[in-house]
Amino acid sequence: MENQASINKLLEYFEKRVSLSEADKALIASLYKPVKFKKKDYLFQQGEICKYQGFVTKGTFRTYYTDNKALEHVLYFAFEDWWVGDIASFYDHEPSGLNVQALQDSELLLLNHADSEKLFNAVPALEKVFRVIIQRHLTVLQKRFLMTVSANAEERFLELLERCPSIEQLVPQHQIASYLGILPESLSRMKKQIAKREKGL
């Protein structure tokens, strides 16, 4: 994507939430760096410090965790106009427990920690925007957690399809299984069951 188009995407995103002066916009454009990611490239990996907050201007990312049995668990997907990063690692400069990886050729606008301080000092309204983003993020994760402990895999899958109907076009099925907290084999079987039931109707 052409760089100016990327920045415009971000400016549009901000302007839906807060009004910005021309100077604000120029500052934003000067601080966020567009970076391309090939499929499977990482923004950072488990054990590294997350040095950038990323805004997805193109493509798809997954944030995942590798457990001590070497199994991967998808915590989030991020599509266009979403954010990627690890807040704890970014703000506290401590190693992240997460991996952020491109699922296809993608593009991010990156902001480092020093520049984020500059930005917040110059445009305090943005600090509030990010507070709201984090709050919504927390709320979504709470719902996800409660869904995981209160519903079975099929209910979680159907809820996901409802909340994000195009998910099956966007990411491979074994990544969806990982997001749902089950194995690819289980998801495959489950879909077969659902299809059989629907044919029965």
Place this chain on the structure above:
Amino acid sequence: MENQASINKLLEYFEKRVSLSEADKALIASLYKPVKFKKKDYLFQQGEICKYQGFVTKGTFRTYYTDNKALEHVLYFAFEDWWVGDIASFYDHEPSGLNVQALQDSELLLLNHADSEKLFNAVPALEKVFRVIIQRHLTVLQKRFLMTVSANAEERFLELLERCPSIEQLVPQHQIASYLGILPESLSRMKKQIAKREKGL
């Protein structure tokens, strides 16, 4: 607890994180209202709007969700010096999906939304304190979620004991089971297994 002692507990909490003038402290003391809760009393229930952020000065609370099969799932416990509330409901004035209930006779310092705006305007440093609290909250929940999908109930139980060794003295066992995402019967069985194994050594 005597009211001044409650307020002092809160001031101590804040002063560990930020320095406050005497005027700041007086404002805090005037805005936070001490309220007593009997065992089983609610701060709010599912469907209600969360009108207060609460700071626990005495006792214990649980935040839980009741699913469509009428099963309860504990999302958090809150002990002394912790916060209770539902951020999404508090800030967006929308009905909460959660319940916050005292597990014993307890006491909170409550701040309503209008007063929180007053407070943040007068003492901007506190807004940052709360941003950090929310960030830490999010990080803790992420770890909890990943633990739930990557470890079995016994591993989660042992991790909880390590992280919070006095938990078994503080809350009844069936609440711990609910926090772990299993039934009380399963936890009972599991503890027996663990005890048997330890005796074998």
Place this chain on the structure above:
DNA sequence: TAAAAGTCTTAACCTACATCAATGAAAGGG
């Protein structure tokens, strides 16, 4: 202080999902 409500344990049985293994199809890289 009697009745009721809440809590913990045990046991037999069941089910959702994991595990292991094999196959074919599709995608990607040299």
Place this chain on the structure above:
DNA sequence: CCCTTTCATTGATGTAGGTTAAGACTTTTA
């Protein structure tokens, strides 16, 4: 274009934790 890797599917079998039911013990309430 072939060769390797990735991905989806299916079947057989295993198991952690759910379900149901019952009994004992404790705490609360009237």
